[in-house]
Amino acid sequence: MPLLEESSLPRDYTRTVPVVIIGNGPSGICLSYLLSGYTPYLDPVAVHPNPILFRKLQEAKQLPITEQDLEYLSEGLEGRSGNTLAVLFDTLLHPNADLGFESPSVLQWRLEKKHHIPHLVLGKASPGGAWHAMEGSMLTISLGMWMELPGVNYRDLSPGKRRGVSNDRATPEEISSYYKNYVKLMGLQKNFVDNTYVTSVQKLHRSHENSLGNEKGTINSQINCVENGFDYCHKNGTENGQNGVVNSFSNEFKNGMENNSRRGEIEEEQDENKRRKGVKESIGVSQGFSQGLWEVRGYQLFQGDTHVPFSLFAENVVLATGASDSPARLGVEGEDLPFVFHNVHDLGVAVSCHGSLGPFSEPVLVVGAGLSAADAVLCALNHGVSVLHAFRKRADDPGLIFKQLPKTLYPEYHRVYHMMCSQAYPTSPVANPSAPSPSLFPDYTSFPEHCVLSFQPDMHCVIRGSNGGLRAFKVSMVLVLIGTYPNLFYLKEQGQYLSLDPSRPISCRQNPIDINPYTFECNAEPGLFAMGPLVGDNFVRFLKGGALGIASCLLRRLKQRMKKNRKLIAEDGGCGERGREGSGGGGGFV
Numbered sequence: 001m002p003l004l005e006e007s008s009l010p011r012d013y014t015r016t017v018p019v020v021i022i023g024n025g026p027s028g029i030c031l032s033y034l035l036s037g038y039t040p041y042l043d044p045v046a047v048h049p050n051p052i053l054f055r056k057l058q059e060a061k062q063l064p065i066t067e068q069d070l071e072y073l074s075e076g077l078e079g080r081s082g083n084t085l086a087v088l089f090d091t092l093l094h095p096n097a098d099l100g101f102e103s104p105s106v107l108q109w110r111l112e113k114k115h116h117i118p119h120l121v122l123g124k125a126s127p128g129g130a131w132h133a134m135e136g137s138m139l140t141i142s143l144g145m146w147m148e149l150p151g152v153n154y155r156d157l158s159p160g161k162r163r164g165v166s167n168d169r170a171t172p173e174e175i176s177s178y179y180k181n182y183v184k185l186m187g188l189q190k191n192f193v194d195n196t197y198v199t200s201v202q203k204l205h206r207s208h209e210n211s212l213g214n215e216k217g218t219i220n221s222q223i224n225c226v227e228n229g230f231d232y233c234h235k236n237g238t239e240n241g242q243n244g245v246v247n248s249f250s251n252e253f254k255n256g257m258e259n260n261s262r263r264g265e266i267e268e269e270q271d272e273n274k275r276r277k278g279v280k281e282s283i284g285v286s287q288g289f290s291q292g293l294w295e296v297r298g299y300q301l302f303q304g305d306t307h308v309p310f311s312l313f314a315e316n317v318v319l320a321t322g323a324s325d326s327p328a329r330l331g332v333e334g335e336d337l338p339f340v341f342h343n344v345h346d347l348g349v350a351v352s353c354h355g356s357l358g359p360f361s362e363p364v365l366v367v368g369a370g371l372s373a374a375d376a377v378l379c380a381l382n383h384g385v386s387v388l389h390a391f392r393k394r395a396d397d398p399g400l401i402f403k404q405l406p407k408t409l410y411p412e413y414h415r416v417y418h419m420m421c422s423q424a425y426p427t428s429p430v431a432n433p434s435a436p437s438p439s440l441f442p443d444y445t446s447f448p449e450h451c452v453l454s455f456q457p458d459m460h461c462v463i464r465g466s467n468g469g470l471r472a473f474k475v476s477m478v479l480v481l482i483g484t485y486p487n488l489f490y491l492k493e494q495g496q497y498l499s500l501d502p503s504r505p506i507s508c509r510q511n512p513i514d515i516n517p518y519t520f521e522c523n524a525e526p527g528l529f530a531m532g533p534l535v536g537d538n539f540v541r542f543l544k545g546g547a548l549g550i551a552s553c554l555l556r557r558l559k560q561r562m563k564k565n566r567k568l569i570a571e572d573g574g575c576g577e578r579g580r581e582g583s584g585g586g587g588g589f590v
Helices: 026-035 051-059 070-074 084-093 129-133 172-185 206-216 218-229 237-248 250-263 272-282 344-354 371-382 411-422 492-498 540-572
Strands: 016-022 036-042 107-116 119-122 196-203 294-302 306-319 364-367 387-390 444-447 450-455 460-465 470-474 477-480 528-530
Touching (some): 026 540, 070 084, 084 540, 344 477, 371 387, 371 411, 528 540
Parallel strands (some): 364 477, 387 444
16 A cells, blocks of 8 residues: 555654665755656667767667766756756756757656665645745746656646746746645655654664664665565565555554644654664664665644654655755844735735725835746735835846846746836935935836835835935835745754855855755755755756766665675575565665
């Protein structure tokens, strides 16, 4: 019985999983696709428009892309991502996309069980991640086809919603629906555990692993790990390898969930002795091969508001959580007042559901000059709500994102930019408090080179211009949209030690996680991988390169592990009874 039929992770679950992916957005979905055995090959009839890359691809065309030298293939490629594998995978999926062409992919996908790696994808909601929480009226920055994942054309799952050749973009609702349907269509549901919140990810101490390995027997543990996850001895080995840990313990999931539900208890901490016993019984530690095990703890929301704790162990953990968990804050007085928000979605709820905002309400203050701020401006204007728009930069600052967007594809953002420039609040070189205040524009007024000083309980906000002049306006709502940060609270030091500059917090643009560019493994932590916005790939189009690098790395290590363990099994005299003792753990590899 597949895991997702029970949709539960009981708190006494202590099995080892080869790979745990934290985050079920497009990054986690794409990696699950590759780890599920979907394997990319060069399409025999395809011709890539880059002759140098095409020649390299033909040199080993009998091998899947995941088994080729990715560094060699990506050498010399240039694109809009700083990660070379992101550029490589993008040009294989969408050749010449940057030139405006819609050329077909040069890849052919085959489902091969021998390339399956058991894994779990833990996500806070249904597959799609943050796309489920985005404001529904806006359109994606990327074209719809750039939002798609390998193997399924976006348009095939979104018929009849095209907006024309010049504006083939999508709404968040369409994209989130596409990702949910993609998981079902590709048969990935058994790998996904929804409504799951990770609270702790810790590396087990080597001394702890050694003690467990010695008690179980090192050689037996190595053999058991191979047999459980990737059984090459039993006649049903391929099938067992495919189902892996996900299906091996479904009865335990069911029983544990039913017991927890009957008791109705919430226990946040496990008894240490019981946990250690569970580890000893369920983990085959592969001494000599393993770079260490990770303990992943958290809870799953069950039946509305019941928190069911869980604890599991993984040989590899992948961070695929995106970058929208923690909004950046101004750090000014009154920012925690109830009318101050940090998400465009809150504005959409206010105008659509509550009816608290409308043409006769006080204006909405939007703070920020990025695309999220522009989305908030458009959302408010579309519902007849007047807008005050404050931002630190000049309206003609060359660094504004609007200058990088073609007008034909993004007319709504250029509409906002035009208003930012043409409907600015007039200022004088020297502030004169006795002078009458200029009037606001009826629908939208911008305040370039202004910063917020405070928010007051009477719903007034105080802003200051570049000339030092202070102005106060009464508002109905404030949207502070000045960026977001990933929330990696479950890692030691909030994960900060993983970044390029460990002295500063992780930032997707200024300080991403430091990784090996071809495996996406964290340089500071073997066995821990990162992908997507955490490593600087903020567009779905490019985050797929991380899935290619991680899958290629894990498959290569699995192949090496198999080779070494076959040698161990041969030296031990075959599978025999000893090799089958204690089976039931996850497939162990690093």
